[in-house]
Amino acid sequence: MSDEIQTAVCSRAGCRAAARWRIEWRNPRIHAEDRRKTWVACDEHRDYLRDFLRTRDFPVEVTPLAQVGEPA
Numbered sequence: 001m002s003d004e005i006q007t008a009v010c011s012r013a014g015c016r017a018a019a020r021w022r023i024e025w026r027n028p029r030i031h032a033e034d035r036r037k038t039w040v041a042c043d044e045h046r047d048y049l050r051d052f053l054r055t056r057d058f059p060v061e062v063t064p065l066a067q068v069g070e071p072a
């Protein structure tokens with residue numbers, strides 16, 4: 001599961017940059033209370049994707065994505 005995230009590229013359409021951020025969100029209209037969707041984003045698109053979800057009133061949480069081989 002984590003391998004998939006660590007090698008992920010940005011979720012923004014057309015962007016192939018390495019993801020640096022994890023964006024967890026939920027659509028309250030269709031998702032159960034404990035359901036989470038995960039996007040990943042590069043530095044450039046983190047705010048774009050977060051704002052995209054926030055403008056839809058979705059709960060959004062952004063956390064740094066740990067990179068393999070990098071010091072914590």
Ligand SMILES: [Zn+2]
Pocket residue numbers: 010011012015016017041042043044045
């Ligand atoms: Zn990007």
